[in-house]
Amino acid sequence: MSANYLPSDASTINLEQATSLIVERARQLVNRLVEQRGHGRPPFLSEEYAPLLGIKGIEKADLGEVSAILLKLPEGDVIRVNQNHNPARQNFSCAHEIGHALLSELKLEPRVDQVEFRTFDSQAHAIARAKAKERLCDAAATELLMPEAVFKKHLSGFGVSIKSLEWLANIFKVSISSTAIRIAEVSTEPCIALLWRPQRPRRPQPGTKSKALRLAWHIGPGNRSQGKGNYAPKDMLARHTSTLYKAYQYDSPVKCRKLFRLDAGIEQFMPIESKGFGHGEARYVISLAFPNR
Ligand SMILES: [Zn+2]
Numbered sequence: 001m002s003a004n005y006l007p008s009d010a011s012t013i014n015l016e017q018a019t020s021l022i023v024e025r026a027r028q029l030v031n032r033l034v035e036q037r038g039h040g041r042p043p044f045l046s047e048e049y050a051p052l053l054g055i056k057g058i059e060k061a062d063l064g065e066v067s068a069i070l071l072k073l074p075e076g077d078v079i080r081v082n083q084n085h086n087p088a089r090q091n092f093s094c095a096h097e098i099g100h101a102l103l104s105e106l107k108l109e110p111r112v113d114q115v116e117f118r119t120f121d122s123q124a125h126a127i128a129r130a131k132a133k134e135r136l137c138d139a140a141a142t143e144l145l146m147p148e149a150v151f152k153k154h155l156s157g158f159g160v161s162i163k164s165l166e167w168l169a170n171i172f173k174v175s176i177s178s179t180a181i182r183i184a185e186v187s188t189e190p191c192i193a194l195l196w197r198p199q200r201p202r203r204p205q206p207g208t209k210s211k212a213l214r215l216a217w218h219i220g221p222g223n224r225s226q227g228k229g230n231y232a233p234k235d236m237l238a239r240h241t242s243t244l245y246k247a248y249q250y251d252s253p254v255k256c257r258k259l260f261r262l263d264a265g266i267e268q269f270m271p272i273e274s275k276g277f278g279h280g281e282a283r284y285v286i287s288l289a290f291p292n293r
Contacts, residue, residue: 012114012115013111013115014115015115015132015135015136018108018111018112018115018132018136019135019136019139021106021108022099022102022103022106022108022136022137022139022140023139023140023143025102025105025106025140026099026102026139026140026141026143026144027143027147029049029052029053029102029144030044030143030144030147032052033048033049033052036052040147040150041150042146042150042151042154042171042172042173043091043145043171043172043173044145044146044147044150044172045091045145045173046058046090046091046094046095046098046144046145047094049095049098049144050079050094050098053077053098053102053105054076054077055070055076055077055078055079055098055101056073056075056076056077056078057078057079058078058079058080058081059078059079059080059081060080060081060082060083060090061081061082061083062082062083062084063080063081063082063083063084064082066082067081067082067085067089067093067096068080068081068082068093068094068096068097069097070097070100077101079094079097079098081093081094081097086175087173088169088173088174088175088178089175091145091173091174092141092145092174092175092178095140095141095142095145096134096137096138096140096141097137098140098141098144099136099137099138099139099141099144100137102137102140103133103136103137103140108136109133112129112133112136113129115132117129117132142178142181142182142185145172145174145178146172146174146179146182148186151168151172151182151186152186154168154171155168155183155186155187156188160183160187160189160191160288160290161273161288162253162273162274162275162286162288163253165179165180165183165275165288166275168182168183176277176286177195177284177286180193180195180286180288181193181219183288184219184220184221184288185219187221189290189292190220190221190290190291190292191220191221191289191290192218192219192220192221192231192260192270192288192289192290192291193218193219193220193286193287193288194215194217194218194233194272194286194287194288194289195216195217195218195284195285195286195287196213196214196215196216196238196244196248196274196284196285196286196287197213197214197216197284197285198212198213198214198248198283199211199212199213199214199237211239211240212237212238212240212245213237213244213245213248213285214236214237215233215236215237216284218231218232218233221291230262231260231261231262231268231270231289231291232260232261233258233259233260233261234258234259234261234267235258235259238285242256243255243256244256244258244272244274244285247274247275247276247285247287248276248283248285249276250276251275251276253273253274253275254273254274254275255271255273255274256271256272256274257269257270257271258272260289260291268291270289270290270291270293271289271290271293272287272288272289272290273287273288274286274287
């Protein structure tokens with residue numbers, strides 16, 4: 001049985017349906033907020049949404065490795081968020097916790113538990129379920145902070161580029177990587193977002209620097225339609241001699257062409273824009289690739 005298997009029992013749903021339900025509920029919250037404040041201009045902040053769900057407040061605390069937690073207290077729910085993270089990350093972490101509140105409000109958790117995953121290993125099953133729930137909360141958070149219609153309007157005004165990626169992240173008060181994923185999801189012009197990090201040497205030696213970037217993730221227009229037309233770069237490494245690596249070394253954006261492979265095995269060179277973000281250990285490169293340019 002696969003995740004797409006749908007018995008006639010109405011209480012069982014697949015993940016696609018669960019995603020639509022939670023995103024739809026998030027959209028209702030966006031509309032309520034817009035109505036309440038009388039305008040639909042970004043940013044959309046977690047602290048604006050919390051009261052709409054009866055969440056009493058957002059508290060900042062040192063949570064160590066944890067980004068945020070939703071506390072069910074007798075006097076009302078409270079979100080506690082990691083004060084050591086930057087404001088954009090805090091905004092998304094809180095919105096993710098609001099996603100958890102929506103998940104339980106919609107009683108989706110027991111229904112996700114009934115979804116059959118493509119594995120016979122019961123432990124792998126539990127992990128797949130937990131991951132599926134986290135993805136549902138991320139989908140809700142994304143719609144809350146970057147409502148599709150508003151985000152699309154801004155994106156088409158700016159045009160898709162690394163420059164507009166930075167503008168949008170600032171305007172919507174979300175991280176560069178969340179913004180890149182959102183662009184790939186909703187852009188009218190097909191666009192693939194990629195994130196590169198330094199490749200870790202197998203036996204790291206003090207003082208030696210990474211000589212290549214490795215692809216951490218990519219998301220393309222195909223991810224929305226369940227793998228149809230999903231492009232991946234043919235080479236998962238960008239060596240220190242490559243143009244892309246310059247984006248990691250310096251702060252200005254770089255343009256180059258890269259070979260991508262479609263699911264069907266078709267290969268295509270595409271223009272790709274890249275820029276480095278963050279400092280030191282946390283530095284990474286975001287690329288946007290354009291199949292139709
Ligand atoms: Zn979570």
